[in-house]
Amino acid sequence: MKIYIGKREEYSSFELLxxxxxxxxxxxxxxxxxxxxxxxxxxxxxxxxxxxxxxxSGDYLACVFDEDEVGLDIQKIxxxxxxxxxxxxxTVSTDPVxxxxxxxxxESYGKMNGSGIPTEDDYDQGVxxxxxxxxxxxxxxxxxSEKNQAIELVYI
Numbered sequence: 001m002k003i004y005i006g007k008r009e010e011y012s013s014f015e016l017l018x019x020x021x022x023x024x025x026x027x028x029x030x031x032x033x034x035x036x037x038x039x040x041x042x043x044x045x046x047x048x049x050x051x052x053x054x055x056x057s058g059d060y061l062a063c064v065f066d067e068d069e070v071g072l073d074i075q076k077i078x079x080x081x082x083x084x085x086x087x088x089x090x091t092v093s094t095d096p097v098x099x100x101x102x103x104x105x106x107e108s109y110g111k112m113n114g115s116g117i118p119t120e121d122d123y124d125q126g127v128x129x130x131x132x133x134x135x136x137x138x139x140x141x142x143x144x145s146e147k148n149q150a151i152e153l154v155y156i
Contacts, residue, residue, distance in 0.1 A: 001141060002152045004063045005134065011061055013054050019156050020063045041114035053111050064141060071112030071142040073104040088117060101130055104140035112142040
């Protein structure tokens with residue numbers, strides 16, 4: 001699965017989506033073609049267009065497309081506040097890198113199903129693939145099936 005990466009100083013979320021869509025599908029996309037569900041998850045109005053997910057953290061934006069629901073989260077590796085760890089993380093690890101990867105799993109799952117931060121019971125319903133190929137960042141994709149699980153970063 002290709003993840004399109006751009007610098008926040010160069011792109012807005014929509015500009016990255018436009019450029020990535022052009023690279024992937026050789027077609028343009030307009031802001032009017034995007035709507036949001038009741039929880040704020042963006043998606044294309046047209047059923048013939050792919051699902052997508054966008055995320056940003058630190059200096060980077062990321063975008064992914066798929067033929068089925070997909071969630072993406074990118075996080076700059078840093079310490080997570082203890083209150084967030086206690087409330088949301090389902091790990092006992094004290095390693096900040098492991099905690100960030102756990103956080104990206106939670107976020108990517110919430111983005112995939114459009115519900116926001118999931119409960120622990122819901123959390124195990126996704127298929128997760130993570131990478132730290134972008135130095136200093138954790139990136140996780142969540143899908144409903146195990147197809148296309150190799151990650152390729154495409155810098156634009």
